[in-house]
Structures are given as structure tokens and as C-alpha cells.
Amino acid sequence: MEKIKCFLDKNKIEYFENYDVSWLSSIKIGGYLILAIFPKTKRELIKTLTKLNSSRTYYKVVGNASNLLFVRNINYPVVITSKMSDELEIKKNLVTVSSGMLLPKFCDLMRKNGLSGVEGLIGIPATIGGAIANNAGAYGFSISDKLVEIEVFFNGKVFKVKRNEIKFFYHGSNLNGFIILSATFLFENKNEYDIIKLSNEFTYKRNCSQPSGLSLGSVYRKINGKSAGFYIERSGLKGLRMGGVVISTKHSNFFINDKGGSVIDFLRLSTIVEREVEKQFGLTLIPEIEKVGDKDETFSRLSHSYKV
């Protein structure tokens, strides 16, 4: 780790040791990262990844941590792309953006340029990279719809991957191990007013159906075509609290950290939810959130490790 810190110092790449991950995670809970690295440009990101690869260090790249529950202290470097937000190129309808830009900012910029195709995604607190890795979607829109290609780092090399070479599915993709550096989209022209109208409609729908507190969005995947919240609510668990984390009374698939909750509170709540839904409906809930530092963690799934 000393060599990596030396490299980061030399290249003036921002990093923090013993980083309190609750500052990063959208639910504001979690342990400590031994090393949190914040590249500010694509160039810095590539440099960092090249160094981590050549020194054969396990690491994980994250975006806005809006889908991550850090369950214990993480003793490998975590590279955080959320500060790489300003690299954007618009050539008529073709837009190339760095993986760290936040989706709400991106949607807003597209609106200002009269470009349509991401209106439904405006309320998702993701980075472009995290959204593509998870194929984020809402209200009939998904981030992969208008995607043309992505630029990736894989196995020490930087190259482009076309949309049709990637498998996207419901809230997921086969991009494990690929680090997204930037993405290119092809949008349609639309009147700014029409884009605003549609975006406002989706924002209103989201505000009506989802709670506004600190959360990770939906905790579980849809099951039998229904929101997991349907079964959680019918199991009588709406409003159940474990310490500082409570099942939202507005949307039972959201766990809200409203009183300084801990990872243990979250996990205890999820254990009860999974047990009750299984007992009452015979259904196994599948988490939509990703646990980082879980004892079941496998490096192929959770870490963008070097390849040998």
C-alpha cells in the first residue's frame, strides 16, 4: 500500500486513508476504507488503474455508492469515480461523457441541449458508470437504450466496446470486471419544453411513490412481476424498525436510515424481511443492492481485480 500511496502523491491524485465510507454511501452507513482514491479526470483514473493492475492489487471501482452497502471495513483500495464529472463532449446528437458524471446533472445538461432519451432517469442518484454497470432504469427508460459504445479499462488495456457486444438485462449487465471510463450516446432532438414536461412528470411520480430519506433505493428485486415491497407490506412489516433503520411506510422496499443507523441494523432488518416473506409466501427475495465486504464476496463479482 505504501508504494501505491507514493505513486498517488507523485501524480497528485487525491486519496484518503481510513476513509469513513458513510460519507460516500447514499444511505450514510458503513465502515472504513483502507484507501479511498478519487481520480478527477479520465487520465487520472487510467493512471491509477494501471498502477493497481501492475502492482497486482485487488481493488474496486465505485460510482456514487447509491446501490452499495459496505458491510465491513474494506482492506483493499476503492477507486471512486464520482469526482470525474466535467468531461462532456457534444457533437450534434452524439454525446460522450465521463463515467463519473452524476445522472441528474447529465439529464439536466441533455435537457438544456434539447436532447431526448434519458428523461425517465433524472431522479436516479447514480454516476454514468454505475448506471451502465447496473443498467439503471425507470419509467420505461433505461441507460442502455441510447448507448452507442463505452470506453473501458480491462486487463491493463483501454478500448471501446459497442452496445451490441454488451448483454444488458433488468438492472444488470455482463460488464463484471470491465471498468467504464466514458460512454457515448446517440440522442434525439426534442423541444426543451417537451423534455422538461416529461422530466417533471417522472419527478412527480417518483416523489409520490418513493420516500426522500437516506436509502439505497429498492433493497430487493422485483419478484413474480411485482415489487418486493408488495410482499413486504403484506407480511405486515411496513414501518418495522431495527435501531436507526426503518422500513419506509411510503414504499416497503426502501429501508431508511433516519436515526444514525448501522450496518447491523440494516442486516437485522433484511434478515427478518427475508424470513417473513419466505414463511408467508414461500418466496425467496433477491437483493438488488450489492454488499461490499460481505463474507460471501468473491473478487470476480465485487472487485475489479487484475487478471493473471
Ligand SMILES: Cc1cc2nc3c(=O)[nH]c(=O)nc-3n(C[C@H](O)[C@H](O)[C@H](O)COP(=O)(O)OP(=O)(O)OC[C@H]3O[C@@H](n4cnc5c(N)ncnc54)[C@H](O)[C@@H]3O)c2cc1C
Ligand atoms: C433514492 C434512490 C433511488 C433509486 N432509484 C433507482 C431507479 O429508479 N432505477 C434504478 O435502476 N436504480 C435506482 N437506484 C439504485 C442505484 O442508483 C443504481 O443501482 C445505480 O445504477 C448505481 O449507480 P452508482 O453510480 O451509485 O454505482 P455504485 O452504487 O457506486 O456501484 C454499483 C455497481 O456499479 C459498479 N460501478 C460503478 N462505477 C463503475 C465504473 N465506472 N465502471 C464499472 N463498474 C462500475 C460498482 O463496482 C458496483 O458493482 C436508486 C437508488 C437510490 C438511493
